[in-house]
Amino acid sequence: MARALPSRGPLRTLSALALAAMVMMGVIGTAAAAEDGTSGLPVPRFVSLKADKVNVRNGPNKDQDVAWVFSRAGLPVEVTAEFETWRRIRDADGAEGWVYHSMLSLRRTALVAPWLKNETVVLRAEPNADAKVVARLEPGVLGTVKKCDGKFCRLSGEGFDGYVPQSQLFGVYPDEKIE
The missing domain is CATH 2.30.30.40 (SH3 Domains)
Known part of the structure:
Protein backbone atom coordinates (compact mmCIF):
# COMPACT_ATOMS: atom_id res chain seq x y z
CA MET A 1 0.00 0.00 0.00
CA ALA A 2 1.40 3.48 -0.94
CA ARG A 3 2.14 5.83 1.86
CA ALA A 4 1.80 9.60 1.61
CA LEU A 5 4.99 11.51 2.15
CA PRO A 6 4.94 13.97 5.06
CA SER A 7 4.37 17.58 4.09
CA ARG A 8 7.53 19.68 4.06
CA GLY A 9 5.68 22.84 4.89
CA PRO A 10 5.99 26.13 3.02
CA LEU A 11 9.28 27.24 4.63
CA ARG A 12 11.09 23.97 3.91
CA THR A 13 9.84 23.99 0.32
CA LEU A 14 10.99 27.61 -0.15
CA SER A 15 14.39 26.77 1.36
CA ALA A 16 14.79 23.85 -1.02
CA LEU A 17 13.79 26.06 -3.97
CA ALA A 18 16.18 28.81 -2.86
CA LEU A 19 19.02 26.29 -2.56
CA ALA A 20 18.25 24.91 -6.02
CA ALA A 21 18.20 28.45 -7.44
CA MET A 22 21.58 29.27 -5.84
CA VAL A 23 23.08 26.09 -7.26
CA MET A 24 21.76 26.97 -10.72
CA MET A 25 23.07 30.54 -10.48
CA GLY A 26 26.48 29.20 -9.49
CA VAL A 27 26.52 26.91 -12.49
CA ILE A 28 25.32 29.68 -14.77
CA GLY A 29 27.89 32.11 -13.29
CA THR A 30 30.71 29.63 -13.93
CA ALA A 31 29.51 29.02 -17.48
CA ALA A 32 29.32 32.76 -18.11
CA ALA A 33 32.85 33.22 -16.76
CA ALA A 34 34.13 30.53 -19.11
CA GLU A 35 32.24 31.95 -22.10
CA ASP A 36 33.61 35.49 -21.74
CA GLY A 37 37.14 34.26 -21.05
CA THR A 38 37.39 35.63 -17.52
CA SER A 39 38.69 33.32 -14.83
CA GLY A 40 35.92 33.65 -12.27
CA LEU A 41 38.69 34.12 -9.66
CA PRO A 42 38.70 37.09 -7.27
CA VAL A 43 40.06 40.42 -8.47
CA PRO A 44 42.42 41.74 -7.23
CA ARG A 45 44.72 38.74 -6.64
CA PHE A 46 48.42 37.99 -6.84
CA VAL A 47 49.84 35.63 -9.47
CA SER A 48 53.29 35.17 -11.00
CA LEU A 49 54.76 35.32 -14.49
CA LYS A 50 55.15 31.97 -16.27
CA ALA A 51 57.86 32.87 -18.75
CA ASP A 52 61.14 34.79 -18.97
CA LYS A 53 59.65 36.99 -21.69
CA VAL A 54 56.19 38.47 -21.09
CA ASN A 55 54.86 41.34 -23.19
CA VAL A 56 52.84 43.94 -21.32
CA ARG A 57 50.48 45.81 -23.63
CA ASN A 58 48.67 49.14 -23.43
CA GLY A 59 45.29 47.45 -23.88
CA PRO A 60 43.62 44.02 -23.84
CA ASN A 61 44.41 42.71 -27.33
CA LYS A 62 47.39 41.86 -29.53
CA ASP A 63 46.84 44.96 -31.70
CA GLN A 64 47.85 47.16 -28.75
CA ASP A 65 51.45 48.37 -28.50
CA VAL A 66 53.84 46.57 -26.17
CA ALA A 67 54.50 48.99 -23.31
CA TRP A 68 57.36 46.94 -21.84
CA VAL A 69 58.61 43.37 -21.56
CA PHE A 70 59.20 41.44 -18.35
CA SER A 71 62.32 39.32 -18.59
CA ARG A 72 62.16 37.18 -15.44
CA ALA A 73 59.83 34.23 -14.85
CA GLY A 74 58.30 33.96 -11.40
CA LEU A 75 57.90 37.67 -10.68
CA PRO A 76 54.77 38.42 -8.66
CA VAL A 77 52.17 40.70 -10.21
CA GLU A 78 48.72 41.75 -9.06
CA VAL A 79 45.74 41.13 -11.34
CA THR A 80 43.61 44.27 -11.08
CA ALA A 81 41.06 43.57 -13.85
CA GLU A 82 40.04 40.97 -16.43
CA PHE A 83 38.72 41.42 -19.94
CA GLU A 84 38.03 38.25 -21.89
CA THR A 85 41.37 36.37 -21.95
CA TRP A 86 43.43 39.40 -20.89
CA ARG A 87 44.50 40.41 -17.40
CA ARG A 88 45.43 43.93 -16.33
CA ILE A 89 48.37 43.58 -13.97
CA ARG A 90 50.34 45.84 -11.63
CA ASP A 91 53.98 45.19 -10.81
CA ALA A 92 56.03 46.02 -7.70
CA ASP A 93 56.80 49.50 -9.08
CA GLY A 94 53.08 50.26 -9.59
CA ALA A 95 53.23 50.08 -13.40
CA GLU A 96 50.09 48.65 -15.03
CA GLY A 97 49.40 46.98 -18.34
CA TRP A 98 47.65 44.06 -20.01
CA VAL A 99 48.99 40.50 -20.27
CA TYR A 100 47.53 37.47 -22.02
CA HIS A 101 46.15 35.06 -19.39
CA SER A 102 48.31 32.08 -20.40
CA MET A 103 51.45 34.04 -19.44
CA LEU A 104 50.38 34.01 -15.78
CA SER A 105 50.61 31.27 -13.15
CA LEU A 106 48.69 30.78 -9.90
CA ARG A 107 52.01 29.91 -8.20
CA ARG A 108 52.56 32.41 -5.39
CA THR A 109 55.87 34.21 -5.26
Whole structure:
Protein backbone atom coordinates (compact mmCIF):
# COMPACT_ATOMS: atom_id res chain seq x y z
CA MET A 1 0.00 0.00 0.00
CA ALA A 2 1.40 3.48 -0.94
CA ARG A 3 2.14 5.83 1.86
CA ALA A 4 1.80 9.60 1.61
CA LEU A 5 4.99 11.51 2.15
CA PRO A 6 4.94 13.97 5.06
CA SER A 7 4.37 17.58 4.09
CA ARG A 8 7.53 19.68 4.06
CA GLY A 9 5.68 22.84 4.89
CA PRO A 10 5.99 26.13 3.02
CA LEU A 11 9.28 27.24 4.63
CA ARG A 12 11.09 23.97 3.91
CA THR A 13 9.84 23.99 0.32
CA LEU A 14 10.99 27.61 -0.15
CA SER A 15 14.39 26.77 1.36
CA ALA A 16 14.79 23.85 -1.02
CA LEU A 17 13.79 26.06 -3.97
CA ALA A 18 16.18 28.81 -2.86
CA LEU A 19 19.02 26.29 -2.56
CA ALA A 20 18.25 24.91 -6.02
CA ALA A 21 18.20 28.45 -7.44
CA MET A 22 21.58 29.27 -5.84
CA VAL A 23 23.08 26.09 -7.26
CA MET A 24 21.76 26.97 -10.72
CA MET A 25 23.07 30.54 -10.48
CA GLY A 26 26.48 29.20 -9.49
CA VAL A 27 26.52 26.91 -12.49
CA ILE A 28 25.32 29.68 -14.77
CA GLY A 29 27.89 32.11 -13.29
CA THR A 30 30.71 29.63 -13.93
CA ALA A 31 29.51 29.02 -17.48
CA ALA A 32 29.32 32.76 -18.11
CA ALA A 33 32.85 33.22 -16.76
CA ALA A 34 34.13 30.53 -19.11
CA GLU A 35 32.24 31.95 -22.10
CA ASP A 36 33.61 35.49 -21.74
CA GLY A 37 37.14 34.26 -21.05
CA THR A 38 37.39 35.63 -17.52
CA SER A 39 38.69 33.32 -14.83
CA GLY A 40 35.92 33.65 -12.27
CA LEU A 41 38.69 34.12 -9.66
CA PRO A 42 38.70 37.09 -7.27
CA VAL A 43 40.06 40.42 -8.47
CA PRO A 44 42.42 41.74 -7.23
CA ARG A 45 44.72 38.74 -6.64
CA PHE A 46 48.42 37.99 -6.84
CA VAL A 47 49.84 35.63 -9.47
CA SER A 48 53.29 35.17 -11.00
CA LEU A 49 54.76 35.32 -14.49
CA LYS A 50 55.15 31.97 -16.27
CA ALA A 51 57.86 32.87 -18.75
CA ASP A 52 61.14 34.79 -18.97
CA LYS A 53 59.65 36.99 -21.69
CA VAL A 54 56.19 38.47 -21.09
CA ASN A 55 54.86 41.34 -23.19
CA VAL A 56 52.84 43.94 -21.32
CA ARG A 57 50.48 45.81 -23.63
CA ASN A 58 48.67 49.14 -23.43
CA GLY A 59 45.29 47.45 -23.88
CA PRO A 60 43.62 44.02 -23.84
CA ASN A 61 44.41 42.71 -27.33
CA LYS A 62 47.39 41.86 -29.53
CA ASP A 63 46.84 44.96 -31.70
CA GLN A 64 47.85 47.16 -28.75
CA ASP A 65 51.45 48.37 -28.50
CA VAL A 66 53.84 46.57 -26.17
CA ALA A 67 54.50 48.99 -23.31
CA TRP A 68 57.36 46.94 -21.84
CA VAL A 69 58.61 43.37 -21.56
CA PHE A 70 59.20 41.44 -18.35
CA SER A 71 62.32 39.32 -18.59
CA ARG A 72 62.16 37.18 -15.44
CA ALA A 73 59.83 34.23 -14.85
CA GLY A 74 58.30 33.96 -11.40
CA LEU A 75 57.90 37.67 -10.68
CA PRO A 76 54.77 38.42 -8.66
CA VAL A 77 52.17 40.70 -10.21
CA GLU A 78 48.72 41.75 -9.06
CA VAL A 79 45.74 41.13 -11.34
CA THR A 80 43.61 44.27 -11.08
CA ALA A 81 41.06 43.57 -13.85
CA GLU A 82 40.04 40.97 -16.43
CA PHE A 83 38.72 41.42 -19.94
CA GLU A 84 38.03 38.25 -21.89
CA THR A 85 41.37 36.37 -21.95
CA TRP A 86 43.43 39.40 -20.89
CA ARG A 87 44.50 40.41 -17.40
CA ARG A 88 45.43 43.93 -16.33
CA ILE A 89 48.37 43.58 -13.97
CA ARG A 90 50.34 45.84 -11.63
CA ASP A 91 53.98 45.19 -10.81
CA ALA A 92 56.03 46.02 -7.70
CA ASP A 93 56.80 49.50 -9.08
CA GLY A 94 53.08 50.26 -9.59
CA ALA A 95 53.23 50.08 -13.40
CA GLU A 96 50.09 48.65 -15.03
CA GLY A 97 49.40 46.98 -18.34
CA TRP A 98 47.65 44.06 -20.01
CA VAL A 99 48.99 40.50 -20.27
CA TYR A 100 47.53 37.47 -22.02
CA HIS A 101 46.15 35.06 -19.39
CA SER A 102 48.31 32.08 -20.40
CA MET A 103 51.45 34.04 -19.44
CA LEU A 104 50.38 34.01 -15.78
CA SER A 105 50.61 31.27 -13.15
CA LEU A 106 48.69 30.78 -9.90
CA ARG A 107 52.01 29.91 -8.20
CA ARG A 108 52.56 32.41 -5.39
CA THR A 109 55.87 34.21 -5.26
CA ALA A 110 57.00 37.38 -3.54
CA LEU A 111 59.69 40.03 -3.79
CA VAL A 112 61.42 41.03 -0.58
CA ALA A 113 60.72 44.71 0.16
CA PRO A 114 61.48 46.15 -3.30
CA TRP A 115 60.76 49.62 -1.89
CA LEU A 116 63.70 49.50 0.53
CA LYS A 117 67.08 51.00 -0.32
CA ASN A 118 70.36 50.15 1.46
CA GLU A 119 68.62 47.88 4.00
CA THR A 120 68.14 44.15 4.39
CA VAL A 121 65.20 42.11 5.64
CA VAL A 122 65.72 39.50 8.33
CA LEU A 123 64.87 35.88 7.49
CA ARG A 124 64.06 33.91 10.65
CA ALA A 125 63.99 30.21 11.54
CA GLU A 126 60.46 30.43 12.98
CA PRO A 127 57.45 32.70 12.38
CA ASN A 128 58.09 35.14 15.22
CA ALA A 129 60.15 38.27 15.76
CA ASP A 130 62.36 36.65 18.43
CA ALA A 131 63.34 33.59 16.37
CA LYS A 132 66.91 32.93 15.32
CA VAL A 133 68.11 34.97 12.33
CA VAL A 134 69.09 32.60 9.49
CA ALA A 135 69.83 35.19 6.79
CA ARG A 136 69.48 38.78 5.71
CA LEU A 137 67.80 39.25 2.35
CA GLU A 138 68.47 42.12 -0.02
CA PRO A 139 65.52 44.14 -1.38
CA GLY A 140 64.17 42.56 -4.57
CA VAL A 141 65.10 38.96 -3.71
CA LEU A 142 62.54 36.63 -5.30
CA GLY A 143 61.15 33.67 -3.39
CA THR A 144 58.33 31.14 -3.42
CA VAL A 145 55.63 31.71 -0.83
CA LYS A 146 55.08 28.43 1.05
CA LYS A 147 52.57 29.72 3.59
CA CYS A 148 51.48 32.86 5.45
CA ASP A 149 49.73 33.18 8.80
CA GLY A 150 48.79 36.85 8.44
CA LYS A 151 51.94 38.13 10.15
CA PHE A 152 54.81 36.02 8.76
CA CYS A 153 55.31 34.16 5.49
CA ARG A 154 57.54 31.18 4.90
CA LEU A 155 59.63 32.11 1.89
CA SER A 156 62.10 29.88 0.08
CA GLY A 157 64.43 30.45 -2.78
CA GLU A 158 67.90 29.74 -4.06
CA GLY A 159 69.94 29.15 -0.90
CA PHE A 160 67.37 30.29 1.67
CA ASP A 161 64.25 29.08 3.51
CA GLY A 162 62.67 30.82 6.48
CA TYR A 163 60.15 33.34 7.72
CA VAL A 164 59.82 37.00 6.73
CA PRO A 165 57.38 39.56 8.15
CA GLN A 166 54.45 39.61 5.75
CA SER A 167 54.59 43.42 5.61
CA GLN A 168 58.04 43.14 3.97
CA LEU A 169 56.81 41.28 0.88
CA PHE A 170 55.30 42.32 -2.44
CA GLY A 171 53.16 39.41 -3.59
CA VAL A 172 50.91 38.87 -0.57
CA TYR A 173 48.21 41.03 0.97
CA PRO A 174 48.36 42.29 4.57
CA ASP A 175 46.78 39.72 6.91
CA GLU A 176 46.32 37.22 4.01
CA LYS A 177 46.54 33.59 5.05
CA ILE A 178 48.06 31.08 2.63
CA GLU A 179 48.27 27.37 3.30
